[in-house]
Amino acid sequence: MIHPNHSSSSGTRRRLVAAWWPRLSLVAVVASAMALVIAACADRPAPTEPETVDLALAAQGRDIFRFDTFGDETFWTDTLRMHVVIASAVDPTTALAVGLKVDTDSLPAAVVRGIQDGSISLKSPATTVALLKLNAVVGVKGTVSTVAGRDTLVRVGITCALCHSTVDNSFAPGIGKRLDGWANRDLNPGAIIALSPALTAAQKAVYNSWGAGKYDPRYNFDGKNGPQVIPPAYGLLGVHKVTATGDGDELAYWNRYVGVTQMHGHGTFSESRTGVQVNNAPPDLVSSKLPALQAYQLSLSAPTPPAGSFDAAAASRGALVFAGAGRCASCHSGALLTDANVRLHAPSEVVSEPEQSGVPSYASRSATRMYRTAPLHGLWQHAPYFHNGSAATLEAVVELYDSRKHLGLSTQQKADLVQYLKSL
Numbered sequence: 001m002i003h004p005n006h007s008s009s010s011g012t013r014r015r016l017v018a019a020w021w022p023r024l025s026l027v028a029v030v031a032s033a034m035a036l037v038i039a040a041c042a043d044r045p046a047p048t049e050p051e052t053v054d055l056a057l058a059a060q061g062r063d064i065f066r067f068d069t070f071g072d073e074t075f076w077t078d079t080l081r082m083h084v085v086i087a088s089a090v091d092p093t094t095a096l097a098v099g100l101k102v103d104t105d106s107l108p109a110a111v112v113r114g115i116q117d118g119s120i121s122l123k124s125p126a127t128t129v130a131l132l133k134l135n136a137v138v139g140v141k142g143t144v145s146t147v148a149g150r151d152t153l154v155r156v157g158i159t160c161a162l163c164h165s166t167v168d169n170s171f172a173p174g175i176g177k178r179l180d181g182w183a184n185r186d187l188n189p190g191a192i193i194a195l196s197p198a199l200t201a202a203q204k205a206v207y208n209s210w211g212a213g214k215y216d217p218r219y220n221f222d223g224k225n226g227p228q229v230i231p232p233a234y235g236l237l238g239v240h241k242v243t244a245t246g247d248g249d250e251l252a253y254w255n256r257y258v259g260v261t262q263m264h265g266h267g268t269f270s271e272s273r274t275g276v277q278v279n280n281a282p283p284d285l286v287s288s289k290l291p292a293l294q295a296y297q298l299s300l301s302a303p304t305p306p307a308g309s310f311d312a313a314a315a316s317r318g319a320l321v322f323a324g325a326g327r328c329a330s331c332h333s334g335a336l337l338t339d340a341n342v343r344l345h346a347p348s349e350v351v352s353e354p355e356q357s358g359v360p361s362y363a364s365r366s367a368t369r370m371y372r373t374a375p376l377h378g379l380w381q382h383a384p385y386f387h388n389g390s391a392a393t394l395e396a397v398v399e400l401y402d403s404r405k406h407l408g409l410s411t412q413q414k415a416d417l418v419q420y421l422k423s424l
């Protein structure tokens with residue numbers, strides 16, 4: 001078992017106190033104090049100390065998160081033939097249109113100038129190959145060799161950053177500095193996969209139906225089509241149920257699942273509750289990297305709301321609605337605003353089910369068949385909401401709870417509650 005606390009015996013390692021701890025807003029503290037009272041009947045005591053992360057380990061994990069393919073080139077290159085597709089048809093404009101991001105920190109000044117003055121064409125697939133050679137396409141790892149005197153993309157694979165990093169758009173839309181842990185909600189993974197010549201028309205139709213910001217991490221096993229919103233990989237320190245359905249007790253469980261069964265990296269995954277069993281090893285290129293990869297994600301705190309993005313007075317009133325008339329804190333309890341460490345919830349308790357018509361219940365496809373109460377810090381950053389993205393805004397979230405749970409909130413209470421959610 002990998003657990004951040006297990007490293008606490010080592011006095012030599014630099015460690016970070018959970019970043020959410022000192023940053024809790026007054027509003028959150030008031031709400032958490034109330035939530036604590038409400039959650040007092042829960043069967044496990046709230047932790048008395050914040051958990052910590054080993055920063056040296058997290059630093060190793062950063063490179064794994066950004067650049068490690070776990071050998072998944074055997075799938076993305078040998079099976080899907082994406083290197084051919086990219087080199088022949090994906091110019092940078094097309095790549096940006098399907099949500100791929102470019103990291104300006106990897107670009108030499110001459111390339112930045114060339115893009116600015118137009119001497120480097122964003123309409124040529126050769127430029128994409130050049131960007132891959134510079135390791136500047138977030139989450140895509142290319143190997144470029146000289147073949148017959150020309151730079152040629154010979155291997156391509158993907159990394160965690162493809163879906164769980166974006167950029168700050170400081171140079172241009174889609175081009176800027178990396179923001180790790182922020183879900184790439186512009187990315188259209190289905191449309192990208194559907195470019196592969198190795199798929200049947202029926203498979204392509206499913207992939208093309210997903211849309212931006214969504215991916216179905218179970219379709220390749222159960223054949224059902226119910227894409228999930230790509231969630232943030234930040235703000236999870238102290239949360240011991242991972243994914244929307246709480247399938248694992250720690251991030252490494254799910255990281256192994258995705259690394260082996262979705263990215264198709266080399267390793268093993270076995271889960272008796274769903275019957276999923278995959279063995280892409282040897283070599284095992286996943287297991288040894290999981291502790292560092294997990295530490296890096298746990299070091300990523302949820303981003304604070306931008307100054308002026310919410311009304312503080314309304315948010316304080318909204319905190320009272322959250323703990324009181326809205327009954328939100330009965331599930332969104334404690335400092336992380338979730339009871340995930342204590343219990344999961346049946347689909348009948350959540351407002352995001354039933355799924356839209358024709359889509360199978362996501363919980364029914366999972367290992368737990370339940371939902372985890374979502375932790376709420378950083379909410380302002382990652383619309384749409386719920387596992388299926390069924391609420392486009394926080395206003396829509398509050399309306400949905402009000403009607404489905406018969407809360408009878410006034411217009412004022414609903415508006416205040418929204419401001420509180422924006423303050424987290």
Ligand code: HEC
Pocket residue numbers: 158159160161162163164189214215216217228229230231232233236241242243244245251254255256258259263293297387
């Ligand atoms: C193709 C897109 C994609 C890639 C690549 C990907 N993920 Fe995810 N990730 C998802 C989706 C979609 C979910 C939601 C699954 C669910 O809730 O059932 C998810 C869930 C997660 C979660 C759970 C967050 C929470 O709130 O509990 C974490 C953490 C995570 N991914 C980290 C990673 C890491 C680390 C990697 C690389 C090993 C990775 N992901 C690769 C799409 C992706």
Ligand code: HEC
Pocket residue numbers: 244322326327328329330331332345349350352353371372373374375376379384385386387388397398401402417421
């Ligand atoms: C019965 C327990 C329960 C109650 C009560 C509850 N929630 Fe939730 N909440 C959940 C669960 C479970 C999820 C995850 C559902 C999903 O992913 O589809 C969730 C998800 C959310 C999300 C989406 C988070 C995201 O990352 O997309 C928001 C926002 C939210 N709840 C706010 C509230 C507010 C506001 C209230 C009170 C009006 C409330 N909740 C009451 C259990 C609850």
